[in-house]
Amino acid sequence: MKNTLDLSNAAWRKSSYSAGGDNNCLEVADGYPGAVPVRDSKRPEGPALVFPTDAWSAFIEEHRS
Template sequence: MTTDLVWRKSSFSGSEGGNCVEVADGAPGAVPVRDSKDPYGPSLTFTADAWCSFLTALHSGELPVRP
């Protein structure tokens, strides 16, 4: 992606860092996701529909969540 993205950390990441996921705003129709421990590393890009389906499944309890 050549556009400047604004990355934001998961609200579940807490203040200690750790295993955090960041998502980027500013990519029309796409949702880039990366590991916050490696901000210059690779990212995965999902369609907005796929990301929405993932979040819906996560919030509904369809997917297991690790503590």
Template sequence: MDLTNATWRKAQRSGSSGGNCVEVADNLPGVVGVRDSKDPAGPALTFAPTAWAAFVAKLAERP
């Protein structure tokens, strides 16, 4: 999967002090990319937009 044109953004719940953060790219048609913000040149996971939306919805249910 070519993520060259991905626009990455840090997750809203990531803290400002670094640590365990993820970045998400949802500007590409048909795919959502997720990567470790500490290793932007490293591997990225890709998800179908519907799968990513279901994952985020489940997270939103947590207290």
């Protein structure tokens, strides 16, 4: 999904599926119907990937421990 969302005011939070620790975190932003913006917490100024909600859910389900 091409990132055409305005994420300038996104409220980022550490993903509950992140492995933890200060150096290994994904952040996600809520409030984007049909989309899940994801970024690297070490590079908050960097790009974000935006996944369709169903694709993100399938990814999480596939990689659960």
